[in-house]
Amino acid sequence: xxxxxxxxxxxxxxxxxxxxxxxxxxxxxxxxxxxxxxxxxxxxxxxxxxxxxxxxxxxxxxxxxxxxxxxxxxxxxxxxxxxxxxxxxxxxxxxxxxxxxxxxxxxxxxxxxxxxxxxxxxxxxxxxxxxxxxxxxxxxxxxxxxxxxxxxxxxxxxxxxxxxxxxxxxxxxxxxxxxxxxxxxxxxxxxxxxxxxxxxxxxxxxxxxxxxxxxxxxxxxxxxxxxxxxxxxxxxxxxxxxxxxxxxxxxxxxxxxxxxxxxxxxxxxxxxxxxxxxxxxxxxxxxxxxxxxxxxxxxxxxxxxxxxxxxxxxxxxxxxxxxxxxxxxxxxxxxxxxxxxxxxxxxxxxxxxxxxxxxxxxxxxxxxxxxxxxxxxx
Amino acid sequence: xxxxxxxxxxxxxxxxxxxxxxxxxxxxxxxxxxxxxxxxxxxxxxxxxxxxxxxxxxxxxxxxxxxxxxxxxxxxxxxxxxxxxxxxxxxxxxxxxxxxxxxxxxxxxxxxxxxxxxxxxxxxxxxxxxxxxxxxxxxxxxxxxxxxxxxxxxxxxxxxxxxxxxxxxxxxxxxxxxxxxxxxxxxxxxxxxxxxxxxxxxxxxxxxxxxxxxxxxxxxxxxxxxxxxxxxxxxxxxxxxxxxxxxxxxxxxxxxxxxxxxxxxxxxxxxxxxxxxxxxxxxxxxxxxxxxxxxxxxxxxxxxxxxxxxxxxxxxxxxxxxxxxxxxxxxxxxxxxxxxxxxxxxxxxxxxxxxxxxxxxxxxxxxxxxxxxxxxxxxxxxxxxxxxxxxxxxxxxxxxxxxxxxxxxxxxxxxxxxxxxxxxxxxxxxxxxxxxxxxxxxxxxxxxx
Numbered sequence: 001x002x003x004x005x006x007x008x009x010x011x012x013x014x015x016x017x018x019x020x021x022x023x024x025x026x027x028x029x030x031x032x033x034x035x036x037x038x039x040x041x042x043x044x045x046x047x048x049x050x051x052x053x054x055x056x057x058x059x060x061x062x063x064x065x066x067x068x069x070x071x072x073x074x075x076x077x078x079x080x081x082x083x084x085x086x087x088x089x090x091x092x093x094x095x096x097x098x099x100x101x102x103x104x105x106x107x108x109x110x111x112x113x114x115x116x117x118x119x120x121x122x123x124x125x126x127x128x129x130x131x132x133x134x135x136x137x138x139x140x141x142x143x144x145x146x147x148x149x150x151x152x153x154x155x156x157x158x159x160x161x162x163x164x165x166x167x168x169x170x171x172x173x174x175x176x177x178x179x180x181x182x183x184x185x186x187x188x189x190x191x192x193x194x195x196x197x198x199x200x201x202x203x204x205x206x207x208x209x210x211x212x213x214x215x216x217x218x219x220x221x222x223x224x225x226x227x228x229x230x231x232x233x234x235x236x237x238x239x240x241x242x243x244x245x246x247x248x249x250x251x252x253x254x255x256x257x258x259x260x261x262x263x264x265x266x267x268x269x270x271x272x273x274x275x276x277x278x279x280x281x282x283x284x285x286x287x288x289x290x291x292x293x294x295x296x297x298x299x300x301x302x303x304x305x306x307x308x309x310x311x312x313x314x315x316x317x318x319x320x321x322x323x324x325x326x327x328x329x330x331x332x333x334x335x336x337x338x339x340x341x342x343x344x345x346x347x348x349x350x351x352x353x354x355x356x357x358x359x360x361x362x363x364x365x366x367x368x369x370x371x372x373x374x375x376x377x378x
Numbered sequence: 379x380x381x382x383x384x385x386x387x388x389x390x391x392x393x394x395x396x397x398x399x400x401x402x403x404x405x406x407x408x409x410x411x412x413x414x415x416x417x418x419x420x421x422x423x424x425x426x427x428x429x430x431x432x433x434x435x436x437x438x439x440x441x442x443x444x445x446x447x448x449x450x451x452x453x454x455x456x457x458x459x460x461x462x463x464x465x466x467x468x469x470x471x472x473x474x475x476x477x478x479x480x481x482x483x484x485x486x487x488x489x490x491x492x493x494x495x496x497x498x499x500x501x502x503x504x505x506x507x508x509x510x511x512x513x514x515x516x517x518x519x520x521x522x523x524x525x526x527x528x529x530x531x532x533x534x535x536x537x538x539x540x541x542x543x544x545x546x547x548x549x550x551x552x553x554x555x556x557x558x559x560x561x562x563x564x565x566x567x568x569x570x571x572x573x574x575x576x577x578x579x580x581x582x583x584x585x586x587x588x589x590x591x592x593x594x595x596x597x598x599x600x601x602x603x604x605x606x607x608x609x610x611x612x613x614x615x616x617x618x619x620x621x622x623x624x625x626x627x628x629x630x631x632x633x634x635x636x637x638x639x640x641x642x643x644x645x646x647x648x649x650x651x652x653x654x655x656x657x658x659x660x661x662x663x664x665x666x667x668x669x670x671x672x673x674x675x676x677x678x679x680x681x682x683x684x685x686x687x688x689x690x691x692x693x694x695x696x697x698x699x700x701x702x703x704x705x706x707x708x709x710x711x712x713x714x715x716x717x718x719x720x721x722x723x724x725x726x727x728x729x730x731x732x733x734x735x736x737x738x739x740x741x742x743x744x745x746x747x748x749x750x751x752x753x754x755x756x757x758x759x760x761x762x763x764x765x766x767x768x769x770x771x772x773x774x775x776x777x778x779x780x781x782x783x784x785x786x787x788x789x790x791x792x793x794x795x796x797x798x799x800x801x802x803x804x805x806x807x808x809x810x811x812x813x814x815x816x817x818x819x820x821x822x823x824x825x826x827x
Contacts (some may be wrong), residue, residue, distance in 0.1 A: 059669070099580075099582075099671065230476060235478060314468075315476075334464070
C-alpha cells in the first residue's frame with residue numbers, strides 16, 4: 001500500500017519529529033498559561049507551573065495575632081494560634097528573625113528578645129510566651145518554611161470575570177465584533193457578485209482598484225477618518241467603529257469572494273438567466289448557498305482580526321466602562337496589575353476562548369475557503 | 379435590526395452609567411475640612427452640563443479621583459465623566475488631533491501638555507488663574523512657570539494647573555528587617571553608602587532596583603540620575619541640564635549617571651545582580667523587601683509605590699520610607715525631586731472653566747488628602763485632614779526641602795525625556811559606558827534643534 005503513489009522517504013521520521021517538535025514548542029507556553037490561570041496566587045509566585053502538581057516549599061512571613069490578646073498562663077503571658085489561616089500546610093523550619101528565617105526545627109523553642117520565647121509545631125500551631133504582659137495591635141512576625149500541597153482554584157476566573165471588569169469588556173467586544181463581521185460580508189458578497197458576473201464598463205479597473213486598496217495601510221486612515229466621524233456627528237461611538245472595520249475589511253473581502261464567485265460554473269448562472277431569474281434572484285438562490293465556504297472563511301478572518309484588534313478600537317472608541325474592549329482592558333490590566341500573574345493568565349484565557357471556539361467550529365470551511373479561486377482561475 | 383441593536387447598546391450604557399454614581403465620602407459640615415469652600419461652589423449652577431475628564435489614573439487612583447469629583451457634582455449639579463487609560467499619552471494626542479478631546483485632560487508630564495499647547499489644542503487658563511497660583515501655592519511662581527507654555531503662535535501663556543504632587547526622593551524599607559539586623563536609617567549619602575557596604579558585609583543585598591515598565595522601560599533610572607544630579611551639583615546646573623544649556627554629555631551629567639551606576643551596576647548591591655536591573659519590572663522590584671529572607675533592604679522609588687506592595691502591607695508599620703539623603707560633604711542642602719500632574723482644558727466650556735475653579739478650592743485637595751497618597755502645594759488647605767501619618771511625613775520632607783526640583787525627564791522634550799533617556803539608561807544598566815550613553819542622548823537632542 002505504501003508504494004502506490006510513490007516511494008516513501010526514509011526521512012519520514014525526521015519530518016514527523018520536526019512536526020511534533022514544532023507543535024510542542026508552540027503549545028507549551030499556552031499550556032503553561034492555562035495551568036497558571038488555575039493556580040493559587042501564592043503558589044504562582046513561588047514555583048513554576050511545571051511544579052504545580054508537587055507540593056511547594058515556600059518561605060512565608062506570618063504575623064501572630066495581636067499581642068494584646070495574650071492570656072496569662074501561670075507565670076507567663078501566652079499568645080497562641082496557627083500560622084496557616086484557612087489553608088493547610090506543614091512547617092519544615094521556622095525562625096524569629098528575618099536574618100535567619102530557618103534557624104529552628106519545628107517543635108524547638110526559640111529565645112527572643114525581652115525574655116520571650118516562640119515555638120512553632122509542624123502543623124503550624126505557634127505559641128509565644130513572655131515574662132511581661134505583651135501590648136500592641138501589631139502581631140509578632142513568625143518566619144516559616146512551609147510545604148503546601150498543590151492547590152487549584154477557580155478564584156482567578158471569578159475575580160477576572162466579576163470584579164476586574166473583563167465581563168463588561170467581553171460584551172463590548174461582542175458589540176463591536178458581530179456587526180463589524182456581518183456588515184462587510186453583506187456588502188462584499190453583493191459587490192463580489194457584481195464584479196464577477198455583471199457586465200458593465202470599467203469593471204476590470206474597479207477590480208484592479210480594489211486589489212490596490214489591499215496594500216493601503218489602515219494606520220494612515222485612522223486620524224482623518226476619526227476627524228470625519230467627528231464632523232458628521234458620529235463621534236466616538238459603536239457606529240463609528242463598525243463603519244471603520246467595515247471599510248478596512250472590504251478590500252480583502254471583495255477580492256476573496258469575487259475570486260470564488262467568478263469560479264462558479266458559468267452554466268448554472270446562465271441557465272438561471274435563461275429561466276428568467278433576475279440578478280438579485282441569482283445572487284440569493286444560487287450564489288449565496290454555493291459560496292458558503294468562502295463567506296465562512298472570510299467571516300473567520302474578519303472575526304479574529306476584529307476580536308484581537310486594539311489599534312482601531314483605541315482610536316474609534318472611548319475608554320469608558322461602556323466602550324472599553326477586551327484588548328484595551330487587558331492592556332490596562334498589564335499596567336495596573338502587571339505583577340498579578342494569576343489575573344493576567346485568567347484574563348488571557350477568557351479573551352482567547354471565543355476565537356478558539358470560532359476557529360474550531362468553522363475551521364473546516366477555512367481550508368476550503370482559502371483555496372477559493374486558486375485553481376479555477378478568475 | 380441594526381438600529382434596535384444600537385439602541386440596545388445605548389440602554390446598556392445608560393444603565394451602567396447610572397450604576398456608577400457614588401455617594402460623598404465625607405459628610406459635608408463634619409471634620410476639619412474647609413466646608414466653606416464647598417458651600418461656595420454651590421453658587422455655580424451647572425445642572426445639565428457634562429464635563430468629560432480624561433487622565434492616566436486607574437483602579438485605586440481612579441476611585442480616589444472620583445471621590446473628589448463627586449463633591450463637584452454634588453455642589454454644582456454638573457455631570458463629570460472621568461475615564462482613565464494606561465495609554466493616556468497616546469490617546470490624548472489622537473483625540474486632540476481628530477477633534478474629539480475631553481473637556482479636561484490630566485497630564486502626568488508637563489512635557490506632553492507643552493506639546494499640545496504648542497499645537498493650539500489647550501485653552502489658556504488666563505491671568506487670573508496665574509495670579510491665584512502665585513498667591514496660594516507654596517513656591518507659586520515656580521508652579522506658574524512649570525504650567526506656562528508657548529502656544530501655536532509662539533506666545534507664552536498659562537495652560538497647565540498643577541494638582542497632586544508626587545515625591546520622588548524616597549527610600550522604602552521594612553523597619554522590622556532593619557531592627558532585626560540592627561541597621562539605622564541613614565542621615566546622609568555617606569551613611570547610606572556605608573550602610574549598603576555593611577549590608578553586603580553581613581551577607582545581605584542592600585538594594586532592589588527594577589527598570590522594566592513595558593514601553594516606558596528605563597524611567598526609574600532617570601529618577602535616580604536626577605536625584606544624583608541634585609546631590610552632586612547645585613540646582614542651577616540641574617536647570618541648565620534640563621534645558622540642555624548644559625550638554626547631556628558634560629562631565630557633571632556623566633558623573634551623576636555614574637553615581638547611579640555605583641548602586642545599580644554593583645553586583646553585590648543589587649538583588650539578582652546588576653544584570654537583573656534592566657529586566658526586572660519596577661512593579662515587581664519592591665517585592666524583594668518583603669521576601670523571607672529579605673532579598674534586599676532598600677528600594678528607592680516615588681511616593682506612589684505602596685500600590686505595588688504585596689496585598690495587606692501597612693505603610694508605616696510593615697514598610698516605611700526615609701528621605702533619600704544628600705551628601706553631607708557637598709553642602710547642597712536637602713534637595714527634593716518631585717513630579718506632579720497637570721490639568722489642562724482641551725475643550726473649552728463653561729463647565730470646564732468651573733471645574734478649574736473647583737480645583738482651586740481647598741476642598742478639592744482636602745478630600746483626597748484625607749484618604750491616601752496626596753500631596754499638595756496649596757497653602758490654604760487644612761493639614762489636619764491628613765489621616766495617614768506617612769503622608770504627613772512626606773509633606774514634611776517637601777516642606778523641609780532646601781531645593782525642590784521637578785522631574786527633569788518630564789520637562790525635557792518627549793523624544794529625550796520619554797525616549798532616548800529611558801533607553802539610554804537601560805543600555806547603561808546593561809554595561810555600556812556612561813560617557814558613550816550620554817553623548818548618544820546629546821546627539822539625539824542636537825538633532826531636535
